[in-house]
Amino acid sequence: xxxxxxxxxxxxxxxxxxxxxxxxxxxxxxxxxxxxxxxxxxxxxxxxxxxxxxxxxxxxxxxxxxxxxxxxxxxxxxxxxxxxxxxxxxxxxxxxxxxxxxxxxxxxxxxxxxxxxxxxxxxxxxxxxxxxxxxxxxxxxxxxxxxxxxxxxxxxxxxxxxxxxxxxxxxx
Amino acid sequence: xxxxxxxxxxxxxxxxxxxxxxxxxxxxxxxxxxxxxxxxxxxxxxxxxxxxxxxxxxxxxxxxxxxxxxxxxxxxxxxxxxxxxxxxxxxxxxxxxxxxxxxxxxxxxxxxxxxxxxxxxxxxxxxxxxxxxxxxxxxxxxxxxxxxxxxxxxxxxxxxxxxxxxxxxxxxxxxxxxxxxxxxxxxxxxxxxxxxxxxxxxxxxxxxxxxxxxxxxxxxxxxxxxxxxxxxxxxxxxxxxxxxxxxxxxxxxxxxxxxxxxxxxxxxxxxxxxxxxxxxxxxxxxxxxxxxxxxxxxxxxxxxxxxxxxxxxxxxxxxxxxxxxxxxxxxxxxxxxxxxxxxxxxxxxxxxxxxxxxxxxxxxxxxxxxxxxxxx
Numbered sequence: 001x002x003x004x005x006x007x008x009x010x011x012x013x014x015x016x017x018x019x020x021x022x023x024x025x026x027x028x029x030x031x032x033x034x035x036x037x038x039x040x041x042x043x044x045x046x047x048x049x050x051x052x053x054x055x056x057x058x059x060x061x062x063x064x065x066x067x068x069x070x071x072x073x074x075x076x077x078x079x080x081x082x083x084x085x086x087x088x089x090x091x092x093x094x095x096x097x098x099x100x101x102x103x104x105x106x107x108x109x110x111x112x113x114x115x116x117x118x119x120x121x122x123x124x125x126x127x128x129x130x131x132x133x134x135x136x137x138x139x140x141x142x143x144x145x146x147x148x149x150x151x152x153x154x155x156x157x158x159x160x161x162x163x164x165x166x167x168x169x170x171x172x
Numbered sequence: 173x174x175x176x177x178x179x180x181x182x183x184x185x186x187x188x189x190x191x192x193x194x195x196x197x198x199x200x201x202x203x204x205x206x207x208x209x210x211x212x213x214x215x216x217x218x219x220x221x222x223x224x225x226x227x228x229x230x231x232x233x234x235x236x237x238x239x240x241x242x243x244x245x246x247x248x249x250x251x252x253x254x255x256x257x258x259x260x261x262x263x264x265x266x267x268x269x270x271x272x273x274x275x276x277x278x279x280x281x282x283x284x285x286x287x288x289x290x291x292x293x294x295x296x297x298x299x300x301x302x303x304x305x306x307x308x309x310x311x312x313x314x315x316x317x318x319x320x321x322x323x324x325x326x327x328x329x330x331x332x333x334x335x336x337x338x339x340x341x342x343x344x345x346x347x348x349x350x351x352x353x354x355x356x357x358x359x360x361x362x363x364x365x366x367x368x369x370x371x372x373x374x375x376x377x378x379x380x381x382x383x384x385x386x387x388x389x390x391x392x393x394x395x396x397x398x399x400x401x402x403x404x405x406x407x408x409x410x411x412x413x414x415x416x417x418x419x420x421x422x423x424x425x426x427x428x429x430x431x432x433x434x435x436x437x438x439x440x441x442x443x444x445x446x447x448x449x450x451x452x453x454x455x456x457x458x459x460x461x462x463x464x465x466x467x468x469x470x471x472x473x474x475x476x477x478x479x480x481x482x483x484x485x486x487x488x489x490x491x492x493x494x495x496x497x498x499x500x501x502x503x504x505x506x507x508x509x510x511x512x513x514x515x516x517x518x519x520x521x522x523x524x525x526x527x528x529x530x531x532x533x534x535x536x537x538x539x540x541x542x543x544x545x546x547x548x
Contacts, residue, residue, distance in 0.1 A: 053306040079305065085235070086297065087305035120305035121296075123342050127308045 004172065011171070012164040019160015023153040028103040030145040032068050037138050039065045039072065040115075044131045047124060054087050054120045055079055070098045071112065091116030111137045225252060225353060228323030233351075234297035237263060240288050243278045253385075255351040257295055262287040268525065295346050302327060315340050324354045324424030324431030354424060356432055360387065360526055361394035364517055367531045367540060368395065368487070369408050375399060375461060377480070377512060377534075380489040381498060382519035387526030388489045389421050389465055391519065393432055395487060396422065396463045400435025413438040414459035416449035422465055447471035454482045461485045468504045476512055486512075494518060495532065511535060518542070 039061050046057045055076050062073035074094035075087070084090035095112045104112075115134040118126060225245075230238045233255075240263065241255065254266035262284045265272045272280040273287035281287060302321050303310040313319040318328045328350035334342040368375050382388040402410030417423050417440055423430035425442040434440065439457045441449045446464050453462055462479050467488040479486050490504055495516055498504045507513070516532040530542025 047306075047308055051306075051309040051312070053304040053309050055304065055306075086300050120303075121300050121307055123311050123314075124308040 008168040008172065011167050015164030015167065016160045019156045023156035025103065026149045026152045026156065029105065030142055030149055032103055033108065033138055033142045033145055035066050036068045037135055039068060040131050040135055044128055047127055067102055070101060071095055074098055087120035088116045088118065091119050108141055111141065224323040225250065228321065229325055229351060229353065232298065232302045232321055234294040237290060237294050240274050240278065241265065244274045244280045247280050249280055251355050252353050254353065257290045257298060257349040259290065259292040259295055259347045261290060263290050295349055298349060299346055311342060314343050320420055320424050320426050320431065322426055322431060326352045326354065326421065328352065354432065355390065357390050357394065359394065361391050361398060363528050364391065365395065365398055365403060366406055367515055367517065369406055372407055373409050373411060375485050376514035377485050378487045378515040378517060379513040380517045380519065381492045381495060382489065383493050384491060385525065386519045386521045388519065391526055392463060392465060392487070392489055393422050393434060396438060397433055397435040399461060400437040410437050411460035412458065413461045413463060414453040414457045415440045416444060416446050416453060416462065416464040417442050418444060418446050418449065419465065447475040450475040450479050454479060454484060459484060461487060463487045465489050466491065468501050470503060473503050473506050476507060480512065
């Protein structure tokens, strides 16, 4: 009897934990999208008020920016080791290479890729327009991701607990 | 005659071959941190040409074009003066003797027919590379029609101007780039220096007169470096020098760092109109000598006088073939009449750029050195 109780508790705990982890993954995507928005905003500010070159600005951004800073970091690295001819190529490569390491989805990738198209190769006005466009698109993605999160987060959590309970009942 | 003709020795040619095979700029070539002037065994000052074509310029040019250039360089075209990229037109390399095209076989050729053609894409890529992928950061420079790249080389830009009211906001649809290679020639002023130096800590007010492309600015830069560092061979101690670099050609500042060596006691005011800049430097940097290029605009005379009134020496240049030609220019004529300059140094290119033609004492118009071609 004692073993049965212990086993049920373990099953219940682990399934709830599984649910918790899945729900946490849901909130990761909106989080990363938001941090990406912040980084792009930072990029805009930096190029408007200091005329530093792209590599310098990206390096500073990558130091500030958590998980999504990796795109900026990789772009700089690719530019420095000469494996990309220009900034837009480096950005494209960086996005394709690192998207798997983030919680971002295919739609988000498309936005990032189109952001890279005119990276560094227009005047300030063009750069800012490009950044604003991407920021707007990201904002929409954040909304969608947020909705998704609300739906799925609680679902995964309760599914974890209830699934655990069901399993316990069946086993007993 | 003081010929500053450039030496292109054997070693240089070997390096070019490496550059061709590997297509990577040779790191050991160019710009060593050696002292600018060294004494030869016979006690004369040596002349050293330094240009950083492979290190600074070729990596900034679109790969296809850079490969063609470095391939053609093997055939002893150096030192180059200009590289011209025009959209859908042949690539042109200009050296001291003539202009060269690059034939379909990769050899330098004198005829444009069938030679290497630059595409619009090449120009775009080149500009991206030159601005370090940050055209937005170079917008102010592009607006003025040129950018300065590392090494002090200037790249002129032609294209379609975008206007914002009266002023130019940007240049787009870039159709032509002119890369002017700045060759620093260390020691090229050594023949001239002894006529400039009055005593251990003082120099004469000097006007350098030269036709275009005869090394005016190059010599002016070397003078600046020498009087700033001091010339032990002539017993001259270094003095504080201020350069007013209106066209960013003397020091070639890039983000606050002079790309050309202009001496250790030198301050540079970059991109400032001469007449304003000279007055500013008098107040702000307390120099002993002010150096500026191409005098002769309105207001320059007044500025020169305020320099002299402050007890500061001036060294400057003027376009012209001889002293009498300068008299047709009002602002310069007045300076001549005021007997502002104690030395006139006339250059020509009869024996390569920077050939010293004559030196004239400005106080009594006596020819101190030279061919006597001068008409007073």
